[in-house]
Amino acid sequence: MPEIKPRRPGPTPTSSDAEGTAALLRELVAHLRGNRTQLREEWARRITEAKLLTAMTKEEIFAEATSIYDNYVDVLETGAVEALQAYARNLSERIIPRGVETHEVVGIVLLLRDVMARSLFEKYQSDFALLNRVLDAYEPAANRIANTVAVGFVQERERIIREQQEAIRELSTPVLPVRERLLILPIIGVIDPQRARQLTEQLLRGIRTNRAKVVVIDITGVPSIDSTVANHLVQTVESARLLGATVIVTGLSPEIAQTLVTIGVDLGKMNTVGDLRGGIEEAERLLGYKVHPLTESPTAQA
Amino acid sequence: MVVPILKQGQYLIASVQAALTDTDLLKLRDALTEQVGTYRSRGVIMDVTALDVMDSFACRTLSDLAVMIKLRGAETVIVGIQPEVAFSMVQLGLKLEGVATALDLEEGLAYLDQKVKRVARAINEQKR
Numbered sequence: 001m002p003e004i005k006p007r008r009p010g011p012t013p014t015s016s017d018a019e020g021t022a023a024l025l026r027e028l029v030a031h032l033r034g035n036r037t038q039l040r041e042e043w044a045r046r047i048t049e050a051k052l053l054t055a056m057t058k059e060e061i062f063a064e065a066t067s068i069y070d071n072y073v074d075v076l077e078t079g080a081v082e083a084l085q086a087y088a089r090n091l092s093e094r095i096i097p098r099g100v101e102t103h104e105v106v107g108i109v110l111l112l113r114d115v116m117a118r119s120l121f122e123k124y125q126s127d128f129a130l131l132n133r134v135l136d137a138y139e140p141a142a143n144r145i146a147n148t149v150a151v152g153f154v155q156e157r158e159r160i161i162r163e164q165q166e167a168i169r170e171l172s173t174p175v176l177p178v179r180e181r182l183l184i185l186p187i188i189g190v191i192d193p194q195r196a197r198q199l200t201e202q203l204l205r206g207i208r209t210n211r212a213k214v215v216v217i218d219i220t221g222v223p224s225i226d227s228t229v230a231n232h233l234v235q236t237v238e239s240a241r242l243l244g245a246t247v248i249v250t251g252l253s254p255e256i257a258q259t260l261v262t263i264g265v266d267l268g269k270m271n272t273v274g275d276l277r278g279g280i281e282e283a284e285r286l287l288g289y290k291v292h293p294l295t296e297s298p299t300a301q302a
Numbered sequence: 303m304v305v306p307i308l309k310q311g312q313y314l315i316a317s318v319q320a321a322l323t324d325t326d327l328l329k330l331r332d333a334l335t336e337q338v339g340t341y342r343s344r345g346v347i348m349d350v351t352a353l354d355v356m357d358s359f360a361c362r363t364l365s366d367l368a369v370m371i372k373l374r375g376a377e378t379v380i381v382g383i384q385p386e387v388a389f390s391m392v393q394l395g396l397k398l399e400g401v402a403t404a405l406d407l408e409e410g411l412a413y414l415d416q417k418v419k420r421v422a423r424a425i426n427e428q429k430r
Contacts, residue, residue, distance in 0.1 A: 204385030211405055238397050239388040244381070244404035244413075 024137040029077040031123060032116060040069050043108075043115045050111065052104045056095070064091065065108075068149075072112060076141050081148045088152030096157055105153045106146070113142045173199045175206035181213040182283050186276075188221030196232040203236060207245045214283040215240055218276045220251030230265040237270055246286060247271060250279035305330045307337055312344040313414055315407070319352050327363045334367060338374045344421075345414035346371050349407055351382030361396040368401040377417050378402065381410035 032039065044065045047053060053061050067087065075084050092105070120138060124131035172195060176184045183206055187199065207215065217233075219225075225233075237247040248271045252260070260267055273279040284291060303326050308315045314337055316330060334346055348364065350356070368378040379402040383391075391397070402417075404410040 200389060201385070204388060208385055208405070211409075213405075213409075235389065235392045238392040239385070242383045242388040242391060242398060242403050243385065244409055 020133070021137045024134055025076060025141070028120070028134060028138060029073055031120070032073050032076070035119060036069065036073075039115055039119055040065055043069065043112050046111050046115065047108050050107060052107045052111075053095075053100060055098045055100055065112075068108075068112065072116075072145055075145050075148075076138075079141065081144065084145060084148055085152055088149045089156055092153045092156035096153075096160060102150070102153060102157065106150045109146045109149045113146060116142070169195075169198065173202050175202050175210075177206075177210045177212070178280070179284070179287070179289065181211060181287055182280075183207065183210055183212040183215045184218065184276075184280070185215060186218045186221065189223075191222060191225065191229045193228055193232070196229050196236075200232065200236045200239065204239055204243060207240060207243050212245050214286050215245050215247045216276065216279040216283050217247060217249045218251045218279065219249065219256070220253070220276065222253075222256065225256050225259060227263045227265065230260055230263065234265060234267065234270065248273055248279045248282055250274065250276050305333075307333060309337075309341050309343070310411075312418065313347060313411070314338065314341065314343045314345070315347045315349065317349040321353065321355065322360070324359050324363075327360060331363055331367045331370070335370045335374060338371055338376050343376050344418045345377045345379065347407065347410045347414065348378065348380045349382050349410075350380060351384070351406070354384060354387060356383070356387050356391050356396065358394065358396055361391065361398055365398060365401055377414055379404050379410045379413050382406050 040062075044058075044062050047061055047065065048058065056064070068091075071084050071087050075081055095105075117135070117138065120134055121131065124134055172189070174186065176186070178184050183203075185199070185203055185206075191199070203215065203217075206212065217236075233249070237249070240247045250273045252272060271282075273282050281291075303320055303322060305316050305318055305322070305326070307330075308317065314334065316334060318330075322330070337343070338346060346367075348367070353360075364380060368380075371378045380398065381404045383403060402413060404413050
């Protein structure tokens with residue numbers, strides 16, 4: 001009858017196993033610290049070889065590689081990823097504006113993992129059982145690090161995207177008072193339903209706060225329009241009328257004019273003028289302004 | 303909820319202070335059409351600043367009111383529709399067509415002044 005022996009790298013680690021793992025990790029860390037210069041250079045070489053981080057110079061790559069390497073080994077030693085998380089966020093902040101892609105960041109971390117694993121293979125290749133245990137200790141920690149860095153990078157990237165979306169939203173619909181009781185709303189770029197809704201809100205609020213009587217909506221910068229947005233535009237004009245303001249729409253491009261007629265949007269009640277200049281002149285007429293050049297006024301009076 | 307109707311010079315001002323039931327609205331309509339004759343008013347201002355909802359009944363009553371007042375020889379202007387109310391009205395297809403609107407009481411008075419002056423001028427020209 002064969003003797004039943006507990007397998008050494010058991011699936012459920014006992015406390016002695018955990019201690020063993022910790023001891024191994026310490027040994028590992030010592031090894032990685034000892035070979036820091038050589039491994040780091042190997043890593044930087046492989047980053048260049050793989051054509052990653054092309055947006056950065058060799059020196060920069062080496063400097064970053066050093067900090068990542070040290071952070072990496074620290075995490076292996078302590079198991080605390082907070083410092084690495086902070087570093088990853090900081091690194092992402094610096095490199096995202098320079099156009100570094102997600103695959104590059106993940107790529108370099110995986111390369112480092114590979115470089116280190118190879119060095120471990122080399123060191124322990126004579127003792128297969130020990131190598132097995134070393135890898136048991138190394139792999140989960142290394143995976144965790146790769147995960148932390150990648151997630152940190154992606155989160156930072158998403159944060160930047162959110163910020164930019166916010167900025168675009170705020171910039172997209174300026175409501176400009178040009179004269180007393182006259183507002184201009186220049187629209188540039190494609191209008192999607194969400195933007196259209198926001199535009200209406202801002203315009204109606206602008207009419208109220210500026211006590212506007214005439215509003216010129218200039219859509220010269222709008223390349224195309226669909227039926228939802230066109231209907232929204234008509235509704236905006238109607239709502240503005242309920243607030244006692246007249247809306248003049250200017251700068252309808254030939255394409256938009258054709259689209260509107262083809263899809264059969266009722267624009268009968270909309271006041272349209274060819275260009276912004278004409279729109280402002282019409283608005284001034286409605287408000288009772290008369291603008292004439294200074295040089296001509298004396299002769300006109302004389 | 304009774305809506306106070308104030309006489310201000312040639313005009314009547316009905317200032318709605320809170321949400322109105324359908325009956326209140328009809329009472330207001332009757333009172334206004336009545337008083338336009340009593341005070342020989344030239345214009346009526348409906349101030350709906352305080353309303354945050356305008357349903358189809360309210361809109362139809364206001365449109366009807368405008369026509370009735372016109373028949374009694376005066377002008378109507380509705381003032382103070384809130385931006386959100388305006389947009390939801392338009393989305394529901396309640397456009398108050400043929401009814402004059404203005405931003406607030408001041409604007410409404412200015413509109414009526416202009417309108418009444420134009421009528422007076424037309425009458426004077428006819429006399430000449």
